[in-house]
Amino acid sequence: MSEGMEVDVAALAALAGDLAAGAAAVGTLAPAESVTAALAALPGSDVAAALDGLSDGVAVAYRASVDGLGVMSRAAAIDAAAYAGTEHATATGFGVLEGGN
Amino acid sequence: MRPTLTQLRSWDPDALAGAATQLSACNAAYADCVAAGDRRVAGTREHWTGVAADAAIARSARERAVAETAATAVSTVAAALRAGAAALGPARTLALGIAAAAAADHGLHVDADGRVRAPRVPPLGPFVAVALLQARLDELARVHDVRLQGALDVVSAADATTAVAVRRGWAALGGDVPGGGAKPSEPLPAPPVDGTPDANSRYWNQLSQDQRDAVLAGRPEWIGNLDGVPAHDRDRANRTVLAEQRGVLGGRIEELRVRLDNSGLGPMSPESSLVRKEIGAAAQRLAELDAVDRTVADPGRQLLVLRNAGDHLQAAVAVGDVDTADHVSVFAPGVNSNVGDGLAEFATAAGELKFETERQLHFVGRGNETVAAVAWLDYRAPQLDPSDPVGTVTDAIGDLGGGQAAEVGADRLASFYEGLGASRADDPHLTALGHSYGSTTTGLALQRGGTGVDDAVFFGSPGIGTDDVGDLGLGPGHVYVAEAHGDLVADLAAFGDDPNRMDGVVNLSTTAGTTPAIGGMPGEMRSGSEGHSQYLDDKTFSQYNIAAVVGGMPGQIVEGTDTGLADRVPGAPLRDLRERVFGDGSGLGGLFGLPGRIRLPMPTGLLRGPF
Numbered sequence: 260m261s262e263g264m265e266v267d268v269a270a271l272a273a274l275a276g277d278l279a280a281g282a283a284a285v286g287t288l289a290p291a292e293s294v295t296a297a298l299a300a301l302p303g304s305d306v307a308a309a310l311d312g313l314s315d316g317v318a319v320a321y322r323a324s325v326d327g328l329g330v331m332s333r334a335a336a337i338d339a340a341a342y343a344g345t346e347h348a349t350a351t352g353f354g355v356l357e358g359g360n
Numbered sequence: 361m362r363p364t365l366t367q368l369r370s371w372d373p374d375a376l377a378g379a380a381t382q383l384s385a386c387n388a389a390y391a392d393c394v395a396a397g398d399r400r401v402a403g404t405r406e407h408w409t410g411v412a413a414d415a416a417i418a419r420s421a422r423e424r425a426v427a428e429t430a431a432t433a434v435s436t437v438a439a440a441l442r443a444g445a446a447a448l449g450p451a452r453t454l455a456l457g458i459a460a461a462a463a464a465d466h467g468l469h470v471d472a473d474g475r476v477r478a479p480r481v482p483p484l485g486p487f488v489a490v491a492l493l494q495a496r497l498d499e500l501a502r503v504h505d506v507r508l509q510g511a512l513d514v515v516s517a518a519d520a521t522t523a524v525a526v527r528r529g530w531a532a533l534g535g536d537v538p539g540g541g542a543k544p545s546e547p548l549p550a551p552p553v554d555g556t557p558d559a560n561s562r563y564w565n566q567l568s569q570d571q572r573d574a575v576l577a578g579r580p581e582w583i584g585n586l587d588g589v590p591a592h593d594r595d596r597a598n599r600t601v602l603a604e605q606r607g608v609l610g611g612r613i614e615e616l617r618v619r620l621d622n623s624g625l626g627p628m629s630p631e632s633s634l635v636r637k638e639i640g641a642a643a644q645r646l647a648e649l650d651a652v653d654r655t656v657a658d659p660g661r662q663l664l665v666l667r668n669a670g671d672h673l674q675a676a677v678a679v680g681d682v683d684t685a686d687h688v689s690v691f692a693p694g695v696n697s698n699v700g701d702g703l704a705e706f707a708t709a710a711g712e713l714k715f716e717t718e719r720q721l722h723f724v725g726r727g728n729e730t731v732a733a734v735a736w737l738d739y740r741a742p743q744l745d746p747s748d749p750v751g752t753v754t755d756a757i758g759d760l761g762g763g764q765a766a767e768v769g770a771d772r773l774a775s776f777y778e779g780l781g782a783s784r785a786d787d788p789h790l791t792a793l794g795h796s797y798g799s800t801t802t803g804l805a806l807q808r809g810g811t812g813v814d815d816a817v818f819f820g821s822p823g824i825g826t827d828d829v830g831d832l833g834l835g836p837g838h839v840y841v842a843e844a845h846g847d848l849v850a851d852l853a854a855f856g857d858d859p860n861r862m863d864g865v866v867n868l869s870t871t872a873g874t875t876p877a878i879g880g881m882p883g884e885m886r887s888g889s890e891g892h893s894q895y896l897d898d899k900t901f902s903q904y905n906i907a908a909v910v911g912g913m914p915g916q917i918v919e920g921t922d923t924g925l926a927d928r929v930p931g932a933p934l935r936d937l938r939e940r941v942f943g944d945g946s947g948l949g950g951l952f953g954l955p956g957r958i959r960l961p962m963p964t965g966l967l968r969g970p971f
Contacts, residue, residue: 264410274404281397288390293383297441300375303367305523306444316533320430324394327423331416338412
């Protein structure tokens with residue numbers, strides 16, 4: 260026996276939009292500016308040496324989240340369209356059968 | 361890396377603090393975005409079920425976990441920068457101030473690297489006058505130079521500590537740390553569990569330098585309080601932990617305040633009260649940490665212990681270099697001593713004692729011998745607060761009556777003594793100093809044996825936990841007692857006989873008078889000590905005598921006693937009275953109808969000296 264499933268296609272499409280917005284929001288963050296400011300505050304110090312390259316590391320971490328949210332957003336959008344398409348095709352199929360002999 | 365003065369002038373710790381705040385805000389927004397996305401996915405459960413829905417929720421949870429790891433790492437970096445700014449600001453200001461004062465003093469030259477030199481006096485007058493003036497300028501330059509080098513060392517240490525903390529945060533991101541060396545391919549060896557100081561010393565000595573650096577950078581909490589590890593390394597480790605804890609707590613308080621401001625909760629709501637309570641607790645701990653930070657900011661100090669003991673902080677600070685000093689003293693204070701209120705004051709007293717000891721050593725012709733003085737507050741001395749009568753009685757009965765705090769403290773103090781010897785190849789002259797309840801703790805510690813202590817001074821002592829000096833394990837003539845005029849606590853004999861009446865002790869004078877001539881120099885007038893708390897006050901006779909013991913100069917000691925009321929009572933009746941009051945409670949306790957074996961607490965009024 261197959262597992263049960265239930266889907267609100269409109270809600271799934273809305274989820275896709277929200278996740279895309281979340282990805283965009285993370286994408287606008289600029290941690291590198293803060294690291295650059297910290298570097299400039301103590302030129303030639305051990306702290307500056309320790310911070311060197313950190314902005315790249317943080318950017319990589321944030322980018323990974325942007326990509327992850329983006330992937331989930333696209334998956335939700337594709338799934339919503341696929342569910343809607345399947346629903347429509349199934350409904351059409353029943354309509355043909357009814358109209359047949 | 362010590363900065364040049366030119367570099368130091370270009371530094372802007374306030375800008376560093378601003379960058380830390382900006383990074384925190386950006387990071388908080390990042391974490392909130394990812395968390396909001398995860399909540400949004402989880403919320404689809406009500407209208408999306410099945411295999412695909414389960415997969416989406418699992419994927420979202422993974423993304424959130426990864427983001428939380430990254431956010432925690434960045435938060436650690438931001439906290440490190442915040443703490444670094446707080447440390448570097450005052451240190452920079454101090455160093456630049458010293459440099460400015462040197463440059464304004466008799467035309468001294470201050471180089472870009474911070475060295476202070478005297479100008480050459482032109483030979484325009486009598487040779488002797490020119491030579492004397494040059495010598496005077498050279499001495500001025502030397503004094504300023506020492507101060508400035510010390511101040512620059514403090515700046516350098518704060519810079520290095522902050523860099524270590526930043527690298528720790530970065531390492532949690534999983535990246536390659538610049539300047540931090542390659543990650544060790546094997547896990548770092550941890551110290552032995554419940555190891556003796558000797559075992560701890562062997563552990564540390566067996567590590568390679570790279571491994572030690574890795575422990576100091578990545579696991580400073582392993583060795584900061586580990587007896588047997590050299591003081592220099594304990595100091596580095598504890599300063600790293602101190603900076604991190606200050607940064608974390610500061611950030612936590614900010615987060616809680618923002619949460620309170622943005623929550624919309626009423627000020628009287630239970631949730632709001634909980635948040636305020638957490639803010640209060642964090643602020644109290646931060647105040648203790650700030651007190652430690654201020655105490656060790658002075659050049660030439662070592663943070664040997666920094667211990668989170670639950671509801672309070674415990675610490676020990678040395679003035680001088682414990683790793684190399686010929687003479688080391690360890691001072692354990694008594695009731696009501698705590699890090700928040702007293703560490704700075706005790707460290708100052710330790711510094712004054714060190715100076716007095718070195719002064720006497722100089723005049724007896726042993727000026728090449730060095731001294732380090734430790735203020736040790738690594739135990740919970742009973743805290744008697746007259747405004748908290750219930751807490752006071754509980755503490756008094758549980759701690760003073762049972763001596764529990766002294767017993768627990770004694771184990772830790774004995775290990776600390778032993779660790780000083782285990783961490784060094786040579787054997788320094790070690791003096792134990794105990795005041796009031798701290799003298800009881802010190803006496804009990806010495807009775808553990810094998811401490812390496814050479815001399816002990818008990819002052820204002822209500823008893824040292826034994827009636828027999830021989831139990832302390834010190835040679836004859838190496839146990840000293842000081843009892844000031846009007847010190848009622850010193851006559852209590854609550855934890856053993858009154859020490860100044862014990863056989864085999866040397867009584868140190870505490871009254872005003874002139875010290876003996878020394879090295880051809882005439883003696884100096886010193887004030888007397890009154891009551892319970894003036895034994896280490898600067899320029900007192902008791903301080904002079906204690907310094908003579910610390911410096912291993914028994915010939916300079918001036919003996920004397922100040923007979924208190926209890927001292928005039930014959931020993932046997934006094935012992936009997938002590939047993940009845942502080943023994944099994946069958947005496948006065950029985951008269952008051954108290955249950956058997958409840959001992960009476962020491963009246964708080966007696967702790968404040970004479971009426």
